[in-house]
Amino acid sequence: MNPFHYQRATAPEEAIHVVAATRGAKFLGGGTNLIDLMKYDVEHPTTLVDINHLSFTQITSASDGTTTVGAGVRNSDLANHQTIRTNYPLLSQAILSGASAQLRNMATTGGNLLQRTRCYYFNDTAYTECNKRNPGSGCSALKGFNRIHAILGTSADGDSDTANCIATNPSDMNVALAALNATVHVQGPKGKRSIALRDFHLLPGTTPHIETALKPDELITSVELPPSRFAKHSCYLKVRDRQSYAFALVSVAAGLELDGSTIQSAGLALGGVAPKPWRSAEAEKALVGAPATVETFHKAADLAVAGAKTYQYNAFKVELAKTSIVRALTLAAQGVQA
Ligand SMILES: Cc1cc2nc3c(=O)[nH]c(=O)nc-3n(C[C@H](O)[C@H](O)[C@H](O)COP(=O)(O)OP(=O)(O)OC[C@H]3O[C@@H](n4cnc5c(N)ncnc54)[C@H](O)[C@@H]3O)c2cc1C
Numbered sequence: 001m002n003p004f005h006y007q008r009a010t011a012p013e014e015a016i017h018v019v020a021a022t023r024g025a026k027f028l029g030g031g032t033n034l035i036d037l038m039k040y041d042v043e044h045p046t047t048l049v050d051i052n053h054l055s056f057t058q059i060t061s062a063s064d065g066t067t068t069v070g071a072g073v074r075n076s077d078l079a080n081h082q083t084i085r086t087n088y089p090l091l092s093q094a095i096l097s098g099a100s101a102q103l104r105n106m107a108t109t110g111g112n113l114l115q116r117t118r119c120y121y122f123n124d125t126a127y128t129e130c131n132k133r134n135p136g137s138g139c140s141a142l143k144g145f146n147r148i149h150a151i152l153g154t155s156a157d158g159d160s161d162t163a164n165c166i167a168t169n170p171s172d173m174n175v176a177l178a179a180l181n182a183t184v185h186v187q188g189p190k191g192k193r194s195i196a197l198r199d200f201h202l203l204p205g206t207t208p209h210i211e212t213a214l215k216p217d218e219l220i221t222s223v224e225l226p227p228s229r230f231a232k233h234s235c236y237l238k239v240r241d242r243q244s245y246a247f248a249l250v251s252v253a254a255g256l257e258l259d260g261s262t263i264q265s266a267g268l269a270l271g272g273v274a275p276k277p278w279r280s281a282e283a284e285k286a287l288v289g290a291p292a293t294v295e296t297f298h299k300a301a302d303l304a305v306a307g308a309k310t311y312q313y314n315a316f317k318v319e320l321a322k323t324s325i326v327r328a329l330t331l332a333a334q335g336v337q338a
Helices: 012-021 034-039 075-080 082-087 089-096 101-106 109-113 173-179 281-287 294-304 316-334
Strands: 005-008 025-028 047-050 059-061 067-070 183-188 191-196 219-225 234-239 250-259 262-271
Touching (some): 012 047, 012 219, 067 082, 075 109, 082 089, 109 219, 234 316, 250 316, 262 294, 294 316
Parallel strands (some): 005 047
Antiparallel strands (some): 234 250, 250 262
């Protein structure tokens, strides 16, 4: 049992001040990931600053069509909100495919953005080698059972084991937010700033323990969704070992804006295959201006997984990702949800 302090914040400035001034302090959202990791002895915050009583639980729409989601909005409330269901069904579908109803009732938008990997070797301290948990210690997953691990964006050149990491980002919500081109708004001791979702999660490089562009004392305050383009043609397809209560082996968030059968714009992101929601500019470029046909979708799928690097147990993910992309884009074009 690791002792820790608990403090309830009533204003963002107060929460930020305590986290900035207290070594090892962390914000507490729904606690569905952080508390588990504390029980597993993976995370050891000195102080939990409870942000559940801050008033950032609104979903608002501006006249230009932008929608802003407070960081404290629960996953259930977000997925079931009328604006989200109507204008951003991709996001609604992605969230509802994850976890369980009880977990979604607790989990927050900010916490979901920052949920940590489900790599077995990260979550189990019996394995001493984990560069994410214990920088410089090695990577048990590289030599271990790496069936759920990443095939894109990893750091595993084989020369030095002290920085390698092949863990995936496990979130479904993040994949939809990537395809929708969301922006994350944050506030810290030095003021407010905005980070495009595509830049929010980082690739491991030589620092797999640094997972996002967020500084430890910065609070996520909201997520902004640009005006909806894909309401009529989108699909979140999640492939997993069982149909509920399981993380994605591969997932695809696909959004198309069609003019007749020509693709005007596209958002395509993959989950379960990379350390961050994986977007391929080349794949999206191949879609725009092209006819919404299976041939076009195959071309985009090939481009999306170009450069994939596989390990002993996860080579199947390349073909699975390609097939899933084609299926998700086909269903999106037809206006059918997975
Ligand atoms: C059994 C199980 C199954 C699951 N299945 C899925 C699944 O299939 N798909 C899926 O996507 N997810 C799944 N999840 C994960 C779940 O979605 C996350 O645990 C949840 O979204 C985390 O949100 P939270 O508010 O509880 O975060 P917390 O646990 O409170 O926090 C997570 C991290 O975010 C930080 N944080 C929280 N809010 C803020 C903020 N506003 N600003 C800055 N930092 C903040 C915390 O300090 C902590 O580091 C599952 C979880 C469990 C336990």
